[in-house]
Amino acid sequence: MLIAYWIVAGLLAVFYVYSGGIKAVRSKEALRPMMGWVDDMPFAAVRAIGILEVLGAIGLIVPPLVRVAPWLAFAASIGLVLVQVGAAVVHLRRGEKVWMNVVLFVIAAVAVWLATVWL
Numbered sequence: 570m571l572i573a574y575w576i577v578a579g580l581l582a583v584f585y586v587y588s589g590g591i592k593a594v595r596s597k598e599a600l601r602p603m604m605g606w607v608d609d610m611p612f613a614a615v616r617a618i619g620i621l622e623v624l625g626a627i628g629l630i631v632p633p634l635v636r637v638a639p640w641l642a643f644a645a646s647i648g649l650v651l652v653q654v655g656a657a658v659v660h661l662r663r664g665e666k667v668w669m670n671v672v673l674f675v676i677a678a679v680a681v682w683l684a685t686v687w688l
Contacts, residue, residue: 581677
């Protein structure tokens with residue numbers, strides 16, 4: 570179960586560090602071509618989502634790795650599930666496809682289950 574956790578957590582962490590990182594540092598104009606939804610909400614919210622995604626990625630990896638408060642991995646994976654629920658709502662309202670959100674939701678839900686090893 571530990572090996573499975575590290576594989577799933579590693580994949581999620583790579584995705585969310587990239588995705589959250591670009592939301593946290595790029596301008597609205599730079600994000601618009603790949604994320605049209607940035608025009609539908611305050612840019613501060615886009616930045617906050619990016620920061621939360623990066624923190625979630627860090628929470629999946631660092632606490633269990635250093636063995637300090639490893640239960641935070643469980644909390645981080647729940648947070649990433651909630652991020653995908655919110656993302657799916659935004660995309661559905663815009664009439665966009667949500668297959669990527671569903672895939673990420675399922676992977677994050679598996680991470681929640683696997684992270685119970687740290688409780």
